[in-house]
Amino acid sequence: MQTYDLEANGLRGLNETLQAQNAETNQTSWEVVNPKGSHAIAVGLDAPIEVTVKGSTGYYCAGMNQQATVKVEGSVGPGVAENMMSGQVIVDGDASQYAGATGHGGLLVIKGNASSRCGISMKGIDIVVHGNIGHMSAFMAQAGNLVVCGDAGDALGDSLYEARLFVRGSVKSLGADCIEKDMRPEHLALLSDLLERAGSDAKPEEFKRYGSARQLYNFDVDNAQAY
Amino acid sequence: MKDMDDKGIPRTVPLQSATFTNPINAEIRRAAATGIYDIRGGGAKRKVPHFDDLLFLGASVSRYPLEGYRERCDTSVTLGTRFAKKPIELDIPITIAGMSFGALSGPAKEALGRGASAAGTSTTTGDGGMTPEERGHSSKLVYQYLPSRYGMNPNDLRKADAIEIVVGQGAKPGGGGMLLGQKISDRVAEMRTLPKGIDQRSACRHPDWTGPDDLEIKILELREITNWQVPIYVKVGATRPYYDTALAVKAGADVVVMDGMQGGTAATQDVFIEHVGLPTLACIRPAVQALQDLGVHREVQLVISGGIRTGADVAKALALGADAVAIGTAALVALGDNDPKWEAEYQKLGSTTGAYDDWHEGRDPAGITTQDPDLAARLDPVDAGRRLRNYLKVMTLEAQTIARACGHNHLHNLEPEDLCALTMEAAAMARVPLAGTSWYPGKEGF
Numbered sequence: 202m203q204t205y206d207l208e209a210n211g212l213r214g215l216n217e218t219l220q221a222q223n224a225e226t227n228q229t230s231w232e233v234v235n236p237k238g239s240h241a242i243a244v245g246l247d248a249p250i251e252v253t254v255k256g257s258t259g260y261y262c263a264g265m266n267q268q269a270t271v272k273v274e275g276s277v278g279p280g281v282a283e284n285m286m287s288g289q290v291i292v293d294g295d296a297s298q299y300a301g302a303t304g305h306g307g308l309l310v311i312k313g314n315a316s317s318r319c320g321i322s323m324k325g326i327d328i329v330v331h332g333n334i335g336h337m338s339a340f341m342a343q344a345g346n347l348v349v350c351g352d353a354g355d356a357l358g359d360s361l362y363e364a365r366l367f368v369r370g371s372v373k374s375l376g377a378d379c380i381e382k383d384m385r386p387e388h389l390a391l392l393s394d395l396l397e398r399a400g401s402d403a404k405p406e407e408f409k410r411y412g413s414a415r416q417l418y419n420f421d422v423d424n425a426q427a428y
Numbered sequence: 429m430k431d432m433d434d435k436g437i438p439r440t441v442p443l444q445s446a447t448f449t450n451p452i453n454a455e456i457r458r459a460a461a462t463g464i465y466d467i468r469g470g471g472a473k474r475k476v477p478h479f480d481d482l483l484f485l486g487a488s489v490s491r492y493p494l495e496g497y498r499e500r501c502d503t504s505v506t507l508g509t510r511f512a513k514k515p516i517e518l519d520i521p522i523t524i525a526g527m528s529f530g531a532l533s534g535p536a537k538e539a540l541g542r543g544a545s546a547a548g549t550s551t552t553t554g555d556g557g558m559t560p561e562e563r564g565h566s567s568k569l570v571y572q573y574l575p576s577r578y579g580m581n582p583n584d585l586r587k588a589d590a591i592e593i594v595v596g597q598g599a600k601p602g603g604g605g606m607l608l609g610q611k612i613s614d615r616v617a618e619m620r621t622l623p624k625g626i627d628q629r630s631a632c633r634h635p636d637w638t639g640p641d642d643l644e645i646k647i648l649e650l651r652e653i654t655n656w657q658v659p660i661y662v663k664v665g666a667t668r669p670y671y672d673t674a675l676a677v678k679a680g681a682d683v684v685v686m687d688g689m690q691g692g693t694a695a696t697q698d699v700f701i702e703h704v705g706l707p708t709l710a711c712i713r714p715a716v717q718a719l720q721d722l723g724v725h726r727e728v729q730l731v732i733s734g735g736i737r738t739g740a741d742v743a744k745a746l747a748l749g750a751d752a753v754a755i756g757t758a759a760l761v762a763l764g765d766n767d768p769k770w771e772a773e774y775q776k777l778g779s780t781t782g783a784y785d786d787w788h789e790g791r792d793p794a795g796i797t798t799q800d801p802d803l804a805a806r807l808d809p810v811d812a813g814r815r816l817r818n819y820l821k822v823m824t825l826e827a828q829t830i831a832r833a834c835g836h837n838h839l840h841n842l843e844p845e846d847l848c849a850l851t852m853e854a855a856a857m858a859r860v861p862l863a864g865t866s867w868y869p870g871k872e873g874f
């Protein structure tokens with residue numbers, strides 16, 4: 202286990218060191234102490250290493266992550282795991298806005314609640330939120346799965362493309378072109394796998410599925426008011 | 429029609445309205461028939477004050493010129509000297525603006541890379557990610573970081589020679605990208621993670637930051653991911669040039685790119701193109717003023733775009749304080765866009781040479797703004813790249829000719845004092861005297 206004191210040694214050194222790790226590294230386990238809400242902690246990693254942040258972080262923690270597992274023993278600021286490509290990011294506390302924004306792959310787990318615009322423009326990432334999510338979540342979400350064990354705020358899935366949304370609790374309102382869809386066996390299987398990987402004991406049968414009605418994919422004058 | 433009616437009474441002359449013109453009436457009929465706004469490519473077509481309204485003064489008794497062909501007049505520029513470990517060094521101050529693969533064909537992107545590289549300058553990706561063709565053929569490639577984040581990935585980010593955070597475009601400040609279904613081919617759809625054939629409207633706002641304080645943190649993140657190596661540009665559509673430049677500087681930009689309303693687009697609502705934003709001429713002095721007020725003029729470089737066509741335009745933009753310019757439309761014309769040799773085909777599409785702007789339809793006879801493989805094959809990227817190189821060289825020679833005539837041994841030594849304006853509007857916007865006077869609107873005294 203390698204320990205890095207962020208307060209004493211600075212952000213540049215942390216990211217430079219973590220980014221320098223590769224598939225052959227034997228320094229596979231890292232602990233970051235004294236994060237104190239700093240921004241851009243553990244960004245741009247690209248190696249199968251595990252990084253544990255002992256405390257809360259600012260913006261863009263684990264941004265653009267590839268391969269690495271980043272655990273935050275605290276809460277995270279806006280844009281956690283933004284544009285993640287692969288690997289895992291696990292947050293013990295709550296997440297601020299835009300969690301997992303534009304993520305292309307990997308798994309993001311928020312054990313608390315996530316604020317507004319969770320999964321905005323997601324492009325293939327899987328996101329599991331144990332608590333609730335805020336308004337405008339999954340706005341223009343293109344691909345991937347967003348699983349919410351609690352409730353969702355206003356305008357869920359507005360202008361959605363092909364991402365799948367699963368919500369266990371209530372949905373305050375659906376956004377333009379987002380509708381409830383049937384839960385088929387393949388969705389239950391997918392959900393069960395995601396819930397298990399995210400350490401949630403929720404049952405797939407308790408969820409409802411939402412997706413795109415695909416009415417806004419090509420302009421039709423009769424849908425003009427929806428734009 | 430005769431001059432008189434049957435009873436010998438003179439007729440009035442039929443008078444076209446200056447308000448309800450034929451183009452306006454045609455648009456009303458089109459709107460009434462379809463129920464959707466007009467979408468097109470290109471920039472503002474209306475006449476606005478522009479570089480043509482400025483003249484250089486040249487040498488005189490009190491200034492002496494440099495010998496036209498003998499004396500050196502340098503053209504190089506370095507972009508990104510503020511924070512980047514590896515600034516971009518260009519031989520000429522004319523860069524190729526961001527135009528997406530998707531809007532443009534693969535061969536067109538390749539041609540831009542070839543032409544720019546041969547002329548010693550950079551080219552730029554666009555909404556839709558980086559293609560291997562353009563990376564391969566561009567010796568210096570700027571990677572755009574856009575609201576849509578289509579195809580955005582850290583590996584391509586690290587392959588870039590600079591990153592350009594796109595806040596807006598001159599053709600549509602406050603608007604997002606648009607690529608209609610006809611152009612969403614399999615490859616474009618895959619790069620953008622979208623279903624094939626949909627009308628794609630990309631977001632107008634970045635998904636994970638709003639405002640200058642967030643932008644500062646976003647720039648920090650991008651620098652941390654790219655190891656502080658490459659310059660970070662911030663591109664804005666010209667609307668509030670003084671404040672936008674100041675805020676970009678405050679957020680940590682190395683380079684500010686300011687795009688005026690004549691700037692082209694691949695596809696946007698005509699109403700947006702013609703009615704939103706500032707003319708290019710109007711945004712240079714305020715942007716330079718912001719840099720000067722913050723003490724960073726020349727340390728944070730300013731790139732100007734929107735309607736740059738000739739070496740004279742380049743020289744004028746630089747004289748007003750820009751460090752470099754970027755071209756989009758002119759580069760496409762050099763490749764072969766709107767060439768008279770396709771006139772018969774433009775006619776079939778209801779247009780004519782010089783006016784063809786339905787780039788969003790993907791049926792471009794010149795094979796540039798299309799994803800149709802047969803049309804795209806009409807453009808030979810080697811030939812087209814050579815034409816672009818020649819054109820870039822000519823613009824540079826023209827700008828040098830003017831700079832020497834004004835007595836300068838580097839294009840960057842051109843200054844507002846070398847200019848005068850032909851109209852009050854241009855004098856006010858460029859803050860250079862009206863020709864034959866020592867006054868411009870807003871200047872106190874005579």
Ligand SMILES: Cc1cc2nc3c(=O)[nH]c(=O)nc-3n(C[C@H](O)[C@H](O)[C@H](O)COP(=O)(O)O)c2cc1C
Nearest residue numbers: 525526527528554555691692694734735755756757
């Ligand atoms: C076909 C085409 C596609 C464009 N695509 C983009 C784009 O993806 N991103 C962007 O920031 N600007 C885009 N632009 C705008 C250019 O980057 C640039 O701002 C503009 O073309 C400059 O004005 P000019 O065309 O008068 O030279 C595009 C312009 C054209 C003509």
